[in-house]
Amino acid sequence: MFARSETPEGPRGKAAGVFEEGKTFQSQDDRFAFTAEWYDPNASLFRRYELLYYPKDGSVEMYDVKNHRTFLKRTKYESLHLEDLFVGNKITVFSRHLSLVDYGDQYTARKLGSRKERTLALIKPDAMTKIGELIDIIINEGFTITKAKMMVLSRKEAADFYVDHQSKPFYNELLQFITSGPIVAMEILGDDAVCKWKTLLGPANSAVAQTDAPDSIRANFGQDGLKNAAHGPDSVASAAQELELFFPSSGGHGPVNSAKFTNCTCCIIKPHAINEGLAGKIIKAIISEGFQISALQMFNMERANVEEFYEIYKGVVAEYMEMVTELCSGPCIAMEIIQPEPPKVFRDFCGPSDPEIARRLRPGTLRAVFGKNKIQNAVHCTDLPEDGLLEVQYFFKILDN
Numbered sequence: 001m002f003a004r005s006e007t008p009e010g011p012r013g014k015a016a017g018v019f020e021e022g023k024t025f026q027s028q029d030d031r032f033a034f035t036a037e038w039y040d041p042n043a044s045l046f047r048r049y050e051l052l053y054y055p056k057d058g059s060v061e062m063y064d065v066k067n068h069r070t071f072l073k074r075t076k077y078e079s080l081h082l083e084d085l086f087v088g089n090k091i092t093v094f095s096r097h098l099s100l101v102d103y104g105d106q107y108t109a110r111k112l113g114s115r116k117e118r119t120l121a122l123i124k125p126d127a128m129t130k131i132g133e134l135i136d137i138i139i140n141e142g143f144t145i146t147k148a149k150m151m152v153l154s155r156k157e158a159a160d161f162y163v164d165h166q167s168k169p170f171y172n173e174l175l176q177f178i179t180s181g182p183i184v185a186m187e188i189l190g191d192d193a194v195c196k197w198k199t200l201l202g203p204a205n206s207a208v209a210q211t212d213a214p215d216s217i218r219a220n221f222g223q224d225g226l227k228n229a230a231h232g233p234d235s236v237a238s239a240a241q242e243l244e245l246f247f248p249s250s251g252g253h254g255p256v257n258s259a260k261f262t263n264c265t266c267c268i269i270k271p272h273a274i275n276e277g278l279a280g281k282i283i284k285a286i287i288s289e290g291f292q293i294s295a296l297q298m299f300n301m302e303r304a305n306v307e308e309f310y311e312i313y314k315g316v317v318a319e320y321m322e323m324v325t326e327l328c329s330g331p332c333i334a335m336e337i338i339q340p341e342p343p344k345v346f347r348d349f350c351g352p353s354d355p356e357i358a359r360r361l362r363p364g365t366l367r368a369v370f371g372k373n374k375i376q377n378a379v380h381c382t383d384l385p386e387d388g389l390l391e392v393q394y395f396f397k398i399l400d401n
Helices: 106-112 125-140 155-161 171-178 193-201 206-212 217-221 236-246 271-275 279-288 303-309 320-327 346-350 355-361 366-370 385-399
Strands: 032-040 045-054 059-064 069-076 090-093 096-103 116-123 144-152 183-191 264-269 292-300 331-338 379-381
Touching (some): 032 106, 045 069, 045 096, 096 106, 116 125, 125 144, 155 171, 155 236, 183 236, 193 236, 264 346, 264 385, 271 320, 279 292, 279 331, 292 385, 303 320, 303 385, 331 385, 346 366, 366 379
Antiparallel strands (some): 032 045, 045 059, 116 183, 144 183, 144 292, 264 331, 264 379, 292 331
8 A cells, every 4th residue: 555656756746845845835724744653673763754644535645754755645544533643642554553753844733733641541450340331431531542451460569659658547458459450551642631531530539529520430430439440640740650650661561461361262352443432332241241351451463463363364264464454453452351150152242253244143242233344343253262362372471571
């Protein structure tokens, strides 16, 4: 899909070389410009592009800054939206994961510069059965979930997290509770995210929240001042500090995932379903059916990883290449699913791979309810029981290291 041009000029000729020439288009009302970076794993270096977005028809264009040539001719790309375009965000264009590192010109900065913030949304052990509902609330409130991982905290990690509470009489109780089971840490992004998320949570004591903020998360999902469902930082500085504990920017690993690697199968919420805001609903449906989600993590898959993961379908399934393209088209969520007692077959709950057939034969299945077509069918699930552990290990041992 990426077309390379041998001409040394950028899109629409020299006038488009915003970063090299410092020039801008004459018509400023039909496109926005960004500097985007892509990490090339083969060359072990970052490649820089000028990315242009045309809101009128949702098309994109890319220009290779170093080599002075068109990298992607102007092409309509429906998966990218104007609200995705801001400095600091990561986007996917035709399976290539790009980081937006700067605005391309003053016009774009003025028009699209915003109060976007990142904050930590932490689901505590007492609310693990309500993960789906809480993720759904986050999405419906306009936040974007950019990172997510189910984790198990060590006592030291818990102490680092609650360092400001060391002098409190309930400090040891806090540590004991937060390490009593898995938690889900998420980086969420939105306008005034820190304040908005704190408001959505409500007062720290759930009993107070039920009186003072009856529509808040803690009022509806919390039990008391300790078991209050979820956490959010108080300030932008605290948010940055706490996010660093769970998602280290230095390349460190952070707390371990919660995978059990026993009696398990794999489920992946596909990028199109995440893009459509269905992740919370799918997770809620899985838990409601009696399955346990024992590990969960958001991944941005490189094409080589997807090809490796889907290798058993190569030459067997006609849609193999389209399946690969879909799974690396944006973030996906991988989950370790534990079968309930008495056992139910998770694959049966997902339904036939073609949602149209699923809707006719198995209307209550995940793919019948959330799938669009055979490629965008909401979820991947392990086909053969003996492959369940292997697929779980691929995500939670190989990719998460």
